[in-house]
Structure formats: structure tokens, C-alpha cells
Amino acid sequence: MSGWEAGRDDEEAGAVMRTVVRQLKLWREAAGLTQAEFGAAIGYGEELVSSVERGRRIPRPEYLDAADEVLGAGGKIAALKEDVTEVRYPKKVRDLKKLEAEAFELGAYNNSVVHGLLQTEAYARAVFSARRPPFTADELEQRLTARVARQGIINGTAAHPVFSFVQCESTLRRPIGGKMVMRGQLQRLLEIAEFRNVDLQVLPLGREDNPGLAGSFRLLRLRDGTTAGHVEVQHISRVITDPKEVQLLDMRYGIIRAQALSTRESTALIEKVLGET
Known part of the structure; x- marks a missing residue:
């Protein structure tokens, strides 16, 4: 996840990230998974999952693809990739x-x-x-x-x-x-x-x-x-x-x-x- 830190003073990026974080957390909780269990299922550590859900890290496309598959979102989470990739840039x-x-x-x-x-x-x-x-x-x-x-x-x-x-x-x-x-x-x-x-x-x-x-x-x-x-x-x-x-x-x-x-x-x-x- 190197290079995918969320900017602190970027309101537009912040708004996008809040939406993405909310969706990820809702889908994870609906599946009854803890952050540790979810991280293990998609191949990432609990600390990184926590950073993403706190808006400190921007999830990479492969993170969203894995989350979509594990949580059975049917493409709804994967569809966020374009917006998330854009806000990675200054x-x-x-x-x-x-x-x-x-x-x-x-x-x-x-x-x-x-x-x-x-x-x-x-x-x-x-x-x-x-x-x-x-x-x-x-x-x-x-x-x-x-x-x-x-x-x-x-x-x-x-x-x-x-x-x-x-x-x-x-x-x-x-x-x-x-x-x-x-x-x-x-x-x-x-x-x-x-x-x-x-x-x-x-x-x-x-x-x-x-x-x-x-x-x-x-x-x-x-x-x-x-x-x-x-x-x-x-x-x-x-x-x-x-x-x-x-x-x-x-x-x-x-x-x-x-x-x-x-x-x-x-x-x-x-x-x-x-x-x-």
C-alpha cells in the first residue's frame, strides 16, 4: 500500500474517502467479520485494514477487488476503484x-x-x-x-x-x-x-x-x-x-x-x- 496515504488537507479526497470507508465498514460488519478476520480473508494485516477504515490509507484497486469478492458485494465495492484511484493524486x-x-x-x-x-x-x-x-x-x-x-x-x-x-x-x-x-x-x-x-x-x-x-x-x-x-x-x-x-x-x-x-x-x-x- 506504499504511496497511498490519504491527504489531510484535501476536502475533495476526504469526501470520497469517507464514502468509501463507510461502505467498506458496513459491508464488513454485515458479513460479521472483525477487522482481523477480514484482513486475513483478503490477504492484508489487521493494522492496514484499520488504517483504511479510519481514512488514513487509500485502498488500492486490488484491495477493493478482494473486498468485493470476500464480502459478496457483486461489484458494488469494486466500482469505487476509479474514484479512489483519482483521489490518490495531489x-x-x-x-x-x-x-x-x-x-x-x-x-x-x-x-x-x-x-x-x-x-x-x-x-x-x-x-x-x-x-x-x-x-x-x-x-x-x-x-x-x-x-x-x-x-x-x-x-x-x-x-x-x-x-x-x-x-x-x-x-x-x-x-x-x-x-x-x-x-x-x-x-x-x-x-x-x-x-x-x-x-x-x-x-x-x-x-x-x-x-x-x-x-x-x-x-x-x-x-x-x-x-x-x-x-x-x-x-x-x-x-x-x-x-x-x-x-x-x-x-x-x-x-x-x-x-x-x-x-x-x-x-x-x-x-x-x-x-x-
Whole structure:
């Protein structure tokens, strides 16, 4: 159950967990089982069952499957898996994932690391491992799992949503995780660059003007006709909905894309850096 601790300050996750806990406890008591007996029946210890029923641990999908079978719930407990898996992730990750799911177009500029949706698992692990103070092993795995889950939105066979990414050349040359990790990451960028709904550009270091010096950001054009922005710096993650602020980001992104290399030129540069790595 490593990495499935319940967040204490997450109201949405807390509401879901209270519902799940109530159901699990009601089904167990209706079956006339103690926590120890129930734990033995599903292959878990009494202490862990107690932690789940007190809302301190989020039950994994296999826990719910075993509980459903042992308690004869006929799929009613197993049906909670999707909600439970979602609340495992930090709230800011869930909120961003929802925004990305509602977007028909997503644009992003990154000047520190490769964008999260484009990262290989090894690269993402290296990025999270560089954090100071460091994440615990459980926290690192939680964030890594959440990042990989978000990447499912990029599908090379889909037409929508449409993606455009501009990576500063520095992100291609910064050897995060070491040479082998970077080789894998650059190869992944070349793969994604072939997706028909993805435009991947590189902003060369030689450009004298760069309106993105203030940091990385993204724009999400939503299906309801509105546009939202998102910025993340240090430990702050902020969704921007004010039209004036969004317009400013939109203008900056347009200039950045105009200054960046074309998609074909960008692919050639990535291949060149890969050859040098």
C-alpha cells in the first residue's frame, strides 16, 4: 500500500474517502467479520485494514477487488476503484488533469525541463529526485504515477486535442538524469513530434529576444469556448482564468512560437543534440 496515504488537507479526497470507508465498514460488519478476520480473508494485516477504515490509507484497486469478492458485494465495492484511484493524486494534479481533459487545444512553453506530458518515466523520476528537500520514496512514487497517468491524453492516433509545445533549447542540453536518460528523452521527443496532432518546436538559445524569460506556462483552450492559463513555479501551482491575464499569456505564446524554429527545423535540432549526447 506504499504511496497511498490519504491527504489531510484535501476536502475533495476526504469526501470520497469517507464514502468509501463507510461502505467498506458496513459491508464488513454485515458479513460479521472483525477487522482481523477480514484482513486475513483478503490477504492484508489487521493494522492496514484499520488504517483504511479510519481514512488514513487509500485502498488500492486490488484491495477493493478482494473486498468485493470476500464480502459478496457483486461489484458494488469494486466500482469505487476509479474514484479512489483519482483521489490518490495531489489535488493540483487532479485539477490540472481535469483541465487537460476538457481542452481541445493545449499550448505550452518550457524553459527549465521537458514538459511533463512529454517526459519519459526515467526523466520524470530524475526531475522529482532533484527536489530539495527531497520527496520521501512514497511521495516520489505518488507524483511519478500521477505524471504518467496524465500522459495518456497524448495519443498518436487521435485528432483531438491539438497540442503545441515550445521547448527552450536549454531543456534539450541539460543532462537531467545523466546521458542515457537524456538519450531516451530526446528519442521520445522525436517520436511525439511525429504525432499528427502535435506541433513540437524548439526556441534556440541564440535568440536575442525571449518573452518567456519569466518562466514556463501553458494555455488551454476549453470546449466551452474559454481559455485558461496555468503557471507553476517552485511550490506554487496556479490556474489563471482572468481574461486580461490569459490574453497576456496568449500574446507571449504567439511571439514565442514565431521566434522558435519550425517543426521540421526543431526535429533536426533535436536529432543533432541526440547525436552529440
